[in-house]
Amino acid sequence: MLPGGGSRRYLQTMPASSNTIRRLGPADVPFLRKLNALFGEAFGDKETYTGAPPDDAYLKALLTKQHVIAVVALAGDEVLGGLVAYELDKFERVRREVYIYDLAVGARHRRRHIATALLKHLCGIAARRGAWVVYVQADHRDDPAIALYGKLGTRKEVLHFDMAVEPLSKRIDAATGAGHG
Numbered sequence: 001m002l003p004g005g006g007s008r009r010y011l012q013t014m015p016a017s018s019n020t021i022r023r024l025g026p027a028d029v030p031f032l033r034k035l036n037a038l039f040g041e042a043f044g045d046k047e048t049y050t051g052a053p054p055d056d057a058y059l060k061a062l063l064t065k066q067h068v069i070a071v072v073a074l075a076g077d078e079v080l081g082g083l084v085a086y087e088l089d090k091f092e093r094v095r096r097e098v099y100i101y102d103l104a105v106g107a108r109h110r111r112r113h114i115a116t117a118l119l120k121h122l123c124g125i126a127a128r129r130g131a132w133v134v135y136v137q138a139d140h141r142d143d144p145a146i147a148l149y150g151k152l153g154t155r156k157e158v159l160h161f162d163m164a165v166e167p168l169s170k171r172i173d174a175a176t177g178a179g180h181g
């Protein structure tokens with residue numbers, strides 16, 4: 001059984017009584033697919049989120065992992081919004097941190113405190129898992145996200161760097177002088 005199962009604690013911020021906020025488990029692959037579609041729409045990047053969908057076995061295995069946390073807001077079968085976060089086991093002390101990787105709410109459902117409810121639900125899961133902090137990054141131009149996170153957390157300015165990873169086959173070719181054609 002995964003931690004952080006369904007909770008209705010924060011639903012008072014969401015008007016429709018049928019709405020629920022809950023963590024996805026291994027049986028929830030269809031909801032994870034809907035969440036990916038919502039992310040693709042919200043971030044304007046359908047190719048990344050729906051261009052090469054993993055098979056059911058991959059997604060089911062992902063949702064079984066304790067350290068992978070997907071939380072959604074549902075109205076029946078509709079995914080109104082959701083987030084994906086990762087639990088990080090630390091090395092300097094026996095403790096954990098939770099990093100929010102993606103968060104979005106469908107355009108029609110914004111400003112109903114759904115994101116707030118998702119984040120509070122995640123913080124509840126984090127507390128039960130012994131995490132001491134939950135953190136997230138935002139782009140400078142993403143004013144709604146900055147306003148949202150500013151209400152809930154303390155802002156810190158950081159610089160972010162991406163380092164490209166060359167596919168292994170290319171590195172082996174370079175090392176051996178071999179080529180593909």
Ligand SMILES: CC(C)(COP(=O)(O)OP(=O)(O)OC[C@H]1O[C@@H](n2cnc3c(N)ncnc32)[C@H](O)[C@@H]1OP(=O)(O)O)[C@@H](O)C(=O)NCCC(=O)NCCS
Pocket residue numbers: 042043102103104105106109110111112113114115116117137138139142143144145147148149151
């Ligand atoms: C950012 C986002 C998740 C917010 O979702 P949401 O459900 O509308 O947020 P909430 O209703 O919980 O907002 C809580 C508070 O955040 C602030 N806020 C949220 N959206 C805002 C906006 N567009 N403008 C100004 N303040 C905003 C407000 O203070 C709001 O409280 P209020 O409505 O009582 O004034 C949503 O706009 C979204 O999905 N955007 C596209 C994807 C994205 O940018 N994700 C974040 C990636 S880091």
